Amino acid sequence: AAGVIQSPRHLIKEKRETATLKCYPIPRHDTVYWYQQGPGQDPQFLISFYEKMQSDKGSIPDRFSAQQFSDYHSELNMSSLELGDSALYFCASSLEEGSVAGGTYYEQYFGPGTRLTVT
Amino acid sequence: KQEVTQIPAALSVPEGENLVLNCSFTDSAIYNLQWFRQDPGKGLTSLLLIQSSQREQTSGRLNASLDKSSGRSTLYIAASQPGDSATYLCAVVIGYGQNFVFGPGTRLSVLP
Numbered sequence: 001a002a003g004v005i006q007s008p009r010h011l012i013k014e015k016r017e018t019a020t021l022k023c024y025p026i027p028r029h030d031t032v033y034w035y036q037q038g039p040g041q042d043p044q045f046l047i048s049f050y051e052k053m054q055s056d057k058g059s060i061p062d063r064f065s066a067q068q069f070s071d072y073h074s075e076l077n078m079s080s081l082e083l084g085d086s087a088l089y090f091c092a093s094s095l096e097e098g099s100v101a102g103g104t105y106y107e108q109y110f111g112p113g114t115r116l117t118v119t
Numbered sequence: 120k121q122e123v124t125q126i127p128a129a130l131s132v133p134e135g136e137n138l139v140l141n142c143s144f145t146d147s148a149i150y151n152l153q154w155f156r157q158d159p160g161k162g163l164t165s166l167l168l169i170q171s172s173q174r175e176q177t178s179g180r181l182n183a184s185l186d187k188s189s190g191r192s193t194l195y196i197a198a199s200q201p202g203d204s205a206t207y208l209c210a211v212v213i214g215y216g217q218n219f220v221f222g223p224g225t226r227l228s229v230l231p
Contacts, residue, residue, distance in 0.1 A: 002155070035217050042208060045218040056218060090163065092219075107153075108212075108219065112162040 002026055002109035006091050012117045013081050021076040021114045031055070032074040033108060034066060035090040043090060049074055070107030081118045088113045121146045121213050132199055140194040140225045142209030147187045147217035150217065154183050154194050155208040158223070162216040163208070185220070199229045 005024040013019050025032050031050045035043040036059075045058035049068035060066075063081075068074045072093075078085060092108040126141045131185065142152070154166040167176045167183040175184040182195040196203060206226045208220040 036220070042209075042221040042223045043219070045220070048218055058218060088160075088162075107151075107165075107168055110155075110163045110165070115160070 002092040004091055004093050004109055006114050009112065010115050010117075011100050013117065014119055015081055015083065017118075019078045019081060019116060021089050021091075021116070022077070023074045023076070023091030023111060024094075025074070025091075026095065026109055029093035029095050029109075030072055031094040032068055032072070033094070034060075034074070034076050035092065037088040037090065037113075038084075038088070044058060046076070048117050050052075078116075083118050085119040086116060086118045088115050121149075121211060121220045123209060123211055123220050123221040125207075125209055125225050127230075128223065129226040131230065132228050133171075134199060136199050136229075137195070137197050138199055138227075140196070140207050140209075140227070142194070142222055144190045144192075144211050144220075146213065147190050148213065150212040150214050151189065152183075152185055152192050152209065152211045153219070154181075154192075155210065156178060156208045157208060159206075165187060166207075181213040199227075201229045201231045203227060203229050 007022045033048040034046040036046050037043040047066050048056045052068045063079050066076045089111045091111045093115040094108045122145045124143045130148050151166045155163045157163050169176050169185040180197040185192045206224040208224045209222040
């Protein structure tokens with residue numbers, strides 16, 4: 001089965017440079033979430049998109065921006081990189097399942113992550 | 120604001136033991152709860168998903184329970200193996216289409 005694809009898998013940048021991370025959701029998924037996981041920390045929600053519109057915003061720095069395109073892939077753009085931006089960046093996409101015990105539910109599927117190292 | 124905690128932070132056990140990992144969340148109005156496994160420097164592997172209307176889920180040697188009213192979930196691992204060594208993360212979704220809120224994880228080491 002197709003999974004969430006993230007590219008690149010590894011990225012090394014210098015301070016003050018820019019970086020673009022890409023996420024390709026599972027086919028037919030229309031919602032994308034971005035998470036940041038710093039060293040030794042739990043993943044923190046950054047931003048999400050539904051049908052190409054921003055749906056929610058978490059602890060995303062102003063230096064970061066993101067968008068979802070017509071084919072539902074998403075890009076996270078990071079400018080003026082700082083050492084503290086070094087982290088594992090996860091993308092997740094969601095699918096609306098059919099009914100379970102009378103109700104609908106959905107599940108987020110995570111990509112393998114992009115490891116960003118800022119030197 | 121939803122907060123998720125996990126106890127213990129780290130656990131080291133000999134191979135073959137049955138063990139329990141605990142997860143607590145402050146707001147009982149969750150949509151679902153999911154347990155993940157993460158190997159060092161790697162991605163998240165989904166283990167078990169429990170919908171808010173469910174009380175437990177089982178997969179192989181893993182069993183997860185959910186008690187929404189008390190804001191708790193437990194992950195039970197039977198007959199632990201060295202290959203189970205990893206960090207186990209608990210995460211909750213507070214509403215349909217909402218993001219995950221993760222706990223800090225329990226770092227498990229199973230010694231041969």
